[in-house]
Amino acid sequence: MEKAVLNMKKITFARRIGCLVYDSVALTAILFFAAFIPTLAVGDAIKPENVFLQCYLTLISLTYYTICWRRGKTLGMLAWGVSIVNSSGGNPSSKACFVRFIGAWISSALMGLGYLYALVDRNNNTWHDKLSDTRLVTIQS
Secondary structure (H helix, E strand, O other), X not given: OOHHHHOOOEOOHHXXXXXXXXXXXXXXXXXXXXXXXXXXXXXXXXXXXXXXXXXXXXXXXXXXXXXXXXXXXXXXXXXXXXXXXXXXXXXXXXXXXXXXXXXXHHHHHOOOHHHHHHHOOOOOOOHHHHHHOEEEEEOOO
């Protein structure tokens, strides 16, 4: 990482989890309403195991995070005074957002090990931070 990013204030694990919880609530609301669209189109209830529905909701999640990360913060990050930056201190690219999304999914799927890694990393980075060459920093107010 470049010097500019290394001089930014590291995010604490507690703040990272606060952002995650806040974003989970926001994303749940978004997905709840997004699930109505295919239901209205079909005119009947769609079973949760429907592959189309799962792919559609995953795409909605990816879109939410990509739009927010490209702008530097999600709703949870905004509330907790956190920003996401790339290695040069700017907003991440769409490719980095995609890699981060997949990496975060893997981190979660492996019982949160990718998130817990932040507790032992000297820069408090998770697996998906490292994979996408991004990091979360505290916004200086």
